Amino acid sequence: MASSIAITNRSLHDQVASRVRDLIIEGRLEPGSRIDEAHLIEELGVSRTPFREALRTLAAEGLVIVRPSKGSIVRKLTPEDVFSMLEVLGHLEKLAGELACERASDEEVTGLIALHNRMMDCYRTRDRMPYYKMNQEFHSRLAELSKNETLLEMQANIQARLKRIRYIGNQKPDSWAGAVADHEEMVRALEDRDGQRLGTAMATHLKRTWDRVKDSI
Structure with a gap:
């Protein structure tokens, strides 16, 4: 078979x-x-x-x-590995959020919001792997909207190494719901073109990711 x-x-x-x-x-x-x-x-x-x-x-x-x-x-990551990568990623995505609000076109913002909405559809049906993959794409595309190639390269490198870690962050229903709430705040800030608010939301999301995964590493 x-x-x-x-x-x-x-x-x-x-x-x-x-x-x-x-x-x-x-x-x-x-x-x-x-x-x-x-x-x-x-x-x-x-x-x-x-x-x-x-x-x-x-x-x-x-x-x-x-x-x-x-x-x-x-590869097996230590808790120290994960913490240090999330710490750096938080700063990178904070900057990405600030720059995206300044530099992204209306069409690019609309596309990212549409991706978020599809991701929420997967959350409502608890379709975890498609949700996870769209989540990864959301973070990658936001970095792209910064229009900063160095930032994009560094973000992609760290995100790739954290794939398993980011996936286990949504294992528990409360953790998944918390991550979804974070993303909804990101999208509201993006819609308002509020770079400072979006940057803060991105940084906070990465800090909370550590809290969601630290006991599972």
């Missing part, structure tokens, strides 16, 4: 990377665990070459550690 997570287009290693990334985010591949390449290659229905390429992609994102001749492992 074919696996439910099998890859249909075997030529695209980014599809493999996407599936393995989801397994890491969901915790099916646990932090610190060795990646059973033979098992996953069979389960995904791909050959070794695109799988190895996918691992290199995930290593570049900071999700996997590739050890020559020893096998690859899922």
Whole structure:
């Protein structure tokens, strides 16, 4: 019987990377665990070459550690790692919020608000993975609206390494509801083009993210 997570287009290693990334985010591949390449290659229905390429992609994102001749492992972050990254990310996204209100076009703001609304639809149906992916896209697109390439590059680098951490932040209903309330405040500030308020909302959201995840690391 074919696996439910099998890859249909075997030529695209980014599809493999996407599936393995989801397994890491969901915790099916646990932090610190060795990646059973033979098992996953069979389960995904791909050959070794695109799988190895996918691992290199995930290593570049900071999700996997590739050890020559020893096998690859899922990167395990310490609480200190997570706190320091969230601390820096909070300052980056605060600046992104301030700049986005100054520099984004009306069309770009409308697009980001539409994304938020789709994310809220997923929250109402408790469809967690689509919500999570839209949430990641929201933060990435807000950074893009800063029109600052250095900020965008730094934000993307840290966000990639925190994928699993951000996902577990919504495990508990109260935590998820709190994150949603944060996002609704962000969007209200964005609609008003209030950069200071949006920046503060972004920074506060990242501080609260630490409170939501610290006991699960």
